Amino acid sequence: MAETASAPARAPEGATEPVLRVEGLVRRYGDLTAVGDVSFTIAPGETYGLLGPNGAGKTTTISMVAGLLPADAGTVTLAGEPMGPRHPAARRHLGLVPQELAIYPDLTARENLRYFGRLQRLRGDQLRRRVDEVLELIGLADRANDATKEFSGGMKRRLNIGIGLLHQPLLLVLDEPTVGVDPQSRHAILESVAALSGEGMSVLYTTHYMEEAERLCDRVGIIDGGTLQAEGTRDELVRLTGGVDHVRVSGEGDLTTTAAALRELPAVQQVDADRQGLSLTVRDAPTAIAAIVTTATGAGMTLRDVEVSRPDLESVFLHLTGRALRD
């Protein structure tokens, strides 16, 4: 995507109040609790990720946040105003980018933008200017007057996001925006979300791709079975797993002697030997790796490969739920 043509809406300078406050949200469908007691806040300029597998309750949560779905319990406050189906006025602060391509295929990109802009009460010169700016922003200025049914999947995705940005909302809500997108378009989408966040827009981003959450989000809420299992920065979440790294040392030599030597290192917590090499549990592997290599070769081992695995959000999800993220 091209550079942003105009800055998104920002919370007032020095504002500390959260842009979004979600408290005790509950949504039930009969006996099934789709969302149970979910609470979180998003600060001005913060990108908050809801990470969870399909069916975890992300879209239901977003529907309640966007005021489309009534909550059975709990409240949503956006920019200090109550949000919900009966409080549509607060939606002017919110830009929704749904998972599906919610655009009219028989209208042009410009006509789609104009339509949604008018729904946001933009009119006249202001509407024309914002439509041009967004077309420039999403890189579709040269295809503005083409019917969107002629667009590639990536172009439609970009337009889908552009519609959410038209009225410069305080909070942009993106529901799995990269599902079914080619790698190039995916990269462009992630770049643009990062750019928007960098310019001060608050973002609520749902995904089941761990890498996206790690790359984009200041804080992540891990959701599964309709409940928020944990939330925090990446490092805070990783610490929940114990904060240790894994190092795999492969090679030939006296593995028993080498394992004993490595156990003497202060950073090494555990060493397990097998026929191909050694598996180590280590605190702060990047710092300890040099000592590990020196000690192993000093113990007579001929190293073939050293592999460092740091815990990621996948590990956190596994740690919290006992299941892999993509199960």
Add this chain to the structure above:
Amino acid sequence: MSALRGGQPVLAVAAVELRRFLRDRSNIFFVFIFPLMLVLVLGLQFGGGSDGGRVTLGTDDGVEGSQLVTQLEAELAEQDVTVEHASTDQALERAARGRTGVAVLLDADDASSYEAGRAVEVSMVAASQSGSLAVQERVRAAVSTLQVRQGQLQALVERGLDPTVAREALAQAEAEVATPTLQVATDDELGEQFAGLGRFDLGASGQLLLFTFLATLAGSSTLIDARRLGVITRTVAAPVTAGQVLLGQVLGRFAIGMFQGGYIVLATALIFDVDWGSPWLTLLVLAVFALVAAGAAMLMGSLIDHEGTAVGVGVGAGLVLAAMGGSMMPLELFPETMRSIANLTPHAWGYQAFAEIQRHDGGLLDVLPQLGVLAAMAVLLLAVGSWALRRSLSRAM
């Protein structure tokens, strides 16, 4: 809540619906061309016309220039009847196909008997179209006039006058003596129902109702499309109330109906010289009828989940209702039971309203009953349609 005031979102939703309807290329034929083609075909086939009608004189060889044919043609022309000449077989075929109101068959014996002052039996075959009754009456009147004139001539000749002198005397008397006027009151109720209608008038009002309803129902597919694509959900996510979205959807469908109906009124008035009576009253009936169609389209667009199914059901329902409601055959020709059943359709009430306006110069008071029934139908369908759309929206989230 002040941000939610105003009709901008309502108009935005309505405008995008109309824009999508007009952008559909298949509509170029079905909205702009097909209705006019049907009005033309129906007018040519069955239209009675506000003139004296059309008579084909079917004659054998050599009869065409006879006194009988010449004088009958002149009499018919006096009564504003268009006369065509053809062979006997051709005349019968034209009557059978409805291309002429009446075929009058005259052979050589008829021509010679007429000139000799003997009795002549004129054969007349009427077409099945509604206007042919009036044409038959005009032919009878023309034949009676010839009979009287021939009787007068016969009487003068029998008194010893030369036939040529007698003919001249009669012509002079006809020119100089004021004849008493005889007003014939017909008890032909059916003929009276269609009195004052132009050739294309009846077909135009029928096709107006048929296509306004069809186009609006077909427009329900854009609502299904928008629901399926998630555009409706996204629309509701804007700072608009559910009521504004519903109103926009109703207005969009109403605009489609008004566009289609307005186009047919304007095009048929300009191209076929259709007399729609009071334009404001015509537009009022069209508007209330379009509201009924908008309600039906909302209901269909909310209950059906696939565009193809909606188009199929819409076209089927539109055609059946139109046929039942007098858009394909005049209600006046329906049997009593069918006439009662027809009143269940909005088309029948629209038909009756247009009949009042077009044929009897009816005013607002004359069409109030029809407008009242159509308005009640509109309120009912719009209420149920809005409820169904609200329900389908909440299911989609």
